[in-house]
Amino acid sequence: MSPSISNQITQMLLDMLDRDGTTEIRRNDLAQSLGCVPSQINYVISSRFTPERGYIVESRRGGGGYVKITRVSLDFPTAIMHAVNSVGSEIDPLAARSCIMNLLSRGVIEQNGARLIAAAVDENALRPVPYEYRDTVRASILKQMLLAYSQNRKG
Amino acid sequence: MSPSISNQITQMLLDMLDRDGTTEIRRNDLAQSLGCVPSQINYVISSRFTPERGYIVESRRGGGGYVKITRVSLDFPTAIMHAVNSVGSEIDPLAARSCIMNLLSRGVIEQNGARLIAAAVDENALRPVPYEYRDTVRASILKQMLLAYSQNRKG
DNA sequence: ATGTAATTATAGTCAGAGAAAGTCAAATTT
């Protein structure tokens, strides 16, 4: 893991979330204590704690304001369907990765499956497809695989 | 073994890999320290650390970016490596299917894995890719997935 | 005491600068 500030913030938030699945912060304080500008917290949240990835974020401005992050969890079929539906007709490498990681971290899919799916939709595997089609192909493969995955086992 | 810069880079990466099978570099730093242009690192990676030779490469751009190379474990079934090498640069749906079935029937891969791989290289998933590229893409994906599979525990 | 205005305390947005890595094809070496 790279030592970028964004990654530190991410890690810190994940640690807090690991305790009870929810965390509430004061944006400015956190930024202060990490030595970055407040808006970077927003950047991290919007690039990593997305609904796609299984988080809901609420906030409030003004005096006594806060930012609250909650990790949501769904049952297997619902989670898979949700994921499939969220994919759309195109998906870029980062979003695909997020989608897979999200399912993995929530225990919807397993490490082995995640690896296979990740390998299939990786930019590396898709190199031979013309750039303009890549995200469309990625979406197609991802959806097919998730569907196939849901056939896989014990519900 | 000429002392070309590419060979030096290769050797350095191999040395790093010998420690724990994985290595993460900052492309620009490495290029700097070896006195070559950054893009030469890409050349080395794409010419020597290929899936056929048993390497998985991941990377990230932007601040805190990196290039990570992983060598699949030395004790993984040679059968998989054989399969990867037998695939070539193109493969049609039928051949792909029989490749997968073959590995499955020999117990090299499992039902679940076979299903995922089959889904990914299926004509259905690849529909969005122009016909002329399909078999090439299929080959690329298949190889990447088999390689990823060989990373799975209890293989 | 009550309603309104001013002030203060937060958080959000966005565009631009900065930091890596990737691509491609021409030039060079082997």
Next chain:
DNA sequence: AAATTTGACTTTCTCTGACTATAATTACAT
């Protein structure tokens, strides 16, 4: 001819700060 070397250009990800939006609190007038 094939492999290597190079650098100009592209794409992606991160960081920053000026500006905006909203909520709570305080001040003030009635």
